[in-house]
Amino acid sequence: MEGAVVLLDFWPSMFGMRTRIALAEKGIKYEYREEDLRNKSDLLLQMNPVHKKIPVLIHNGKPVCESLIQVQYIDEVWNDRAPLLPSDPYKRAIARFWADFVDKKIYDLGSKVWKTKGEEQETAKKEFIESLKLLEGELGDKAYFGGENLGFVDVALIPFYSWFYAYEKCGNFSIEAECPKLIAWAKRCMQKESVAKSLPDKEKVYEFVLHLKKVYGIE
Amino acid sequence: MAKSDGEVKVLGTWSSPFVMRARIALNIKSVNYEFLQERLWEGKSDLLLQSNPVHKKVPVLIHGHNTICESLIIVQYIDEVWSSAPSILPFEPHERAEARFWAAHLDEKWFPSMRAIGMAEGEDARRAAIGQVEEGLVLLEEAFGECSKGRPFFGGDRIGYLDIAFGCFLGWLRVTEKMTGIRLLNETNTPHLLKWAHRFCSDDAVKDVMPETEKLAEFAKMIMGRMRGAGKS
Numbered sequence: 001m002e003g004a005v006v007l008l009d010f011w012p013s014m015f016g017m018r019t020r021i022a023l024a025e026k027g028i029k030y031e032y033r034e035e036d037l038r039n040k041s042d043l044l045l046q047m048n049p050v051h052k053k054i055p056v057l058i059h060n061g062k063p064v065c066e067s068l069i070q071v072q073y074i075d076e077v078w079n080d081r082a083p084l085l086p087s088d089p090y091k092r093a094i095a096r097f098w099a100d101f102v103d104k105k106i107y108d109l110g111s112k113v114w115k116t117k118g119e120e121q122e123t124a125k126k127e128f129i130e131s132l133k134l135l136e137g138e139l140g141d142k143a144y145f146g147g148e149n150l151g152f153v154d155v156a157l158i159p160f161y162s163w164f165y166a167y168e169k170c171g172n173f174s175i176e177a178e179c180p181k182l183i184a185w186a187k188r189c190m191q192k193e194s195v196a197k198s199l200p201d202k203e204k205v206y207e208f209v210l211h212l213k214k215v216y217g218i219e
Numbered sequence: 220m221a222k223s224d225g226e227v228k229v230l231g232t233w234s235s236p237f238v239m240r241a242r243i244a245l246n247i248k249s250v251n252y253e254f255l256q257e258r259l260w261e262g263k264s265d266l267l268l269q270s271n272p273v274h275k276k277v278p279v280l281i282h283g284h285n286t287i288c289e290s291l292i293i294v295q296y297i298d299e300v301w302s303s304a305p306s307i308l309p310f311e312p313h314e315r316a317e318a319r320f321w322a323a324h325l326d327e328k329w330f331p332s333m334r335a336i337g338m339a340e341g342e343d344a345r346r347a348a349i350g351q352v353e354e355g356l357v358l359l360e361e362a363f364g365e366c367s368k369g370r371p372f373f374g375g376d377r378i379g380y381l382d383i384a385f386g387c388f389l390g391w392l393r394v395t396e397k398m399t400g401i402r403l404l405n406e407t408n409t410p411h412l413l414k415w416a417h418r419f420c421s422d423d424a425v426k427d428v429m430p431e432t433e434k435l436a437e438f439a440k441m442i443m444g445r446m447r448g449a450g451k452s
Contacts, residue, residue, distance in 0.1 A: 050324065050358060064316045066323055076312045089299035090285045096292045101273065134273065 003060035005030035008044050010037055012208050014107065015067035016055040017159035017198050022071045024194035025150060026078040068099055071155055085152050098138055098145065099156040105131040106160050114170040114209050115218055125171050132179045139185055150192060158195055161186040165202035166209040225283025227252035230267055232259060234438050236330075236387035237290040238278040239428050243383050244294045246424035248301040260445075291322055294383060308380045314366070315380075318373070321362050322384035329355040330388055336395055337443060349399060353408065359385065360409040367411075371418055378422055386419040393432040394439050 007023070007030055009016035023030055035044055035054050047056045047063035057064040057073065064073045075084040085092050109131060112124035135157065139145055145153035164175050164186075176183040189195045213219055227245065229252055231238030245252050257267055257277055270279045270286045280287040280296065287296050298307040309315050332351040339345040366373045366381060373381035396403050404413045420429055 059313075062313055064313065065320055069316050069319045069323070072319070073312055073316045076315065089296055090287070092299065093285075093287045093292050093296040096295065097287075097289055100289055100292065 004058075006033060006058040007031070008033050008035055008041070008047065008054050008056040008058070010035050010054050011200055012162075012205055013054060014159035014163065017162070018067040018155050019055045019057055019070045019074070020198035021150075021155050021158070021194050022074045022084060024197055025082045025084065025155075026074060027081065028074070028078060068103065068152075068156060071152065075152075082149070084146070084150070084155060086146070095145070095152040098135065098153045101131075102135070102153070102156045102160075106157070110160060110163060110167055113167045114213070115216070117219065121171060125173055128167070129175070129178045132175065132182055136179055136182045139181065143188060144185070150189065150194070154189060158186060158189045159199060161190070162199040162202055162205050163209075166206040169206055170209065170213075225285075226281070228255055228281040229253070230255045230257060230264075230270065230279040230281065231277040232257055233430055234390075234435060235277055236391060239387040239390075240290040240383050241278045241280055241293045241297070242428045243378070243387070243424050244297040244307060246428070247305060247307060247378065248297060250297070250301055291319075291326070291384065294380060298380075305377055306379075307374070307383070309374065317366060318379065318381045318384075321359070321366075321373075321381050325359075325384055325388070329359070333388070333391065333395055336399065337439070338446075345399075349401060349403075352395075352403060356403060356409050356412065360412050363411050363415060367415075372415065378419065378424060382415075382419055386416070386425065389416055389420060390430050390432060390435050391439075394436045397432065397436055398439075 005023070005028055007016070007019060009020070009032060011034060020032075033041075033043075035041060037054070040052060044054065044056060045052055047058060048054075048065045051065065053065070055067055055070065057070045059073075059077070064070050071084060085095055106128075109124055109128040113121060113128055116124060138153075145151050145157070168175055190199070227250055229238065229241050229245070231241065231254065233256065242252075242254070255266070257264055259277070263275055267277065267279065268275055270281060271277075271288045274288060276288070278288075278290055278293060280293045282296075282300070287293050294307060309318055329352070332348065332355055336345065336348040336352060339348045362381075363373060367375065370376050372378050373385070378386070392403060403409075404416055406413060419425055
């Protein structure tokens with residue numbers, strides 16, 4: 001179980017944040033290494049030759065790639081504390097379904113919100129809010145998607161909260177106005193040390209997005 | 220929660236590799252199920268729309284009161300509910316992560332690259348698309364070496380998660396080989412995968428649910444005809 005844990009990451013990555021949260025929830029000590037994505041380290045290229053992407057979790061010298069796979073790995077290895085997936089197979093299937101939904105929808109739609117303008121942006125905003133509303137429906141009256149405690153879907157989704165301010169500024173809309181329950185859930189998650197320590201400041205993320213827009217020549 | 224009691228149904232089509240994953244997993248566990256065939260070209264059934272309102276896609280697994288969507292999630296559910304041997308996912312966490320990684324890669328990168336061959340317009344585009352698929356297969360040949368460690372399947376001595384995730388595409392791969400005249404799996408570049416493919420398709424859990432290449436090829440012609448027609452209008 002014990003053995004060196006290294007995380008190759010990039011501070012604004014929502015995917016990296018998921019793994020940071022999972023490690024923090026389990027109280028695992030690890031070495032955090034910031035990658036410069038324009039100049040990827042040899043270690044990154046060696047540990048993730050197929051995609052060459054962060055985050056990469058390295059445990060006892062062996063890599064685990066893809067954030068949701070990393071979260072499940074962490075949950076399975078450090079299975080004596082803070083369970084992230086439920087023990088019932090059907091509840092696990094539901095949790096995996098919604099985490100997969102977050103992967104399929106939220107990143108791409110969120111990206112479109114800050115990258116596009118006009119009609120395209122309006123469509124992206126609409127679909128983005130629709131997806132968040134579906135997630136609100138799944139949350140229901142629970143404190144967290146995981147019930148009384150943070151679970152797999154909470155970990156999958158909460159990192160995007162650090163990007164909401166940037167989406168709102170770029171898209172000129174209020175996510176809280178449309179999805180108040182979801183924002184209430186997000187604020188509840190931010191009360192947790194594991195989450196607060198793992199998410200960057202929203203202003204920093206917004207500055208980063210503005211920088212990216214310059215680099216890509218958007219607007 | 221009821222274990223193997225409760226009716227099991229699979230909502231799907233005979234041609235979908237994703238539906239095949241669910242059926243292979245149930246066969247491995249010797250679970251009887253009812254196969255409810257959707258005729259997707261005639262419109263989706265009420266049952267499908269009700270049981271998968273978010274994505275409206277097959278496969279859907281209905282187990283008693285439980286409805287499960289997304290093929291890889293279904294396979295994991297089946298493995299966890301019918302937990303008596305044989306296991307589908309590897310036991311060791313790093314091997315599980317590796318199996319999940321390659322399964323995700325297949326769905327997100329490799330299968331879309333194979334579909335792209337059929338949609339490519341012009342010889343250059345076609346060649347490029349074929350090149351991508353061949354590169355992908357070389358990666359998978361390496362992965363086979365790492366995962367199987369000299370044994371017959373990705374999962375070891377018997378079919379496991381990654382065998383199911385990849386093997387379900389063999390019917391469509393053979394159709395693509397027929398269409399392009401190129402042997403994508405071959406002795407030179409993918410000798411181990413070539414042998415694995417035969418083993419996989421002959422397995423008891425697979426042989427009755429793997430569609431015949433001829434039938435799939437005819438079906439492919441029909442879909443492509445419809446899609447090209449739709450694209451032009």
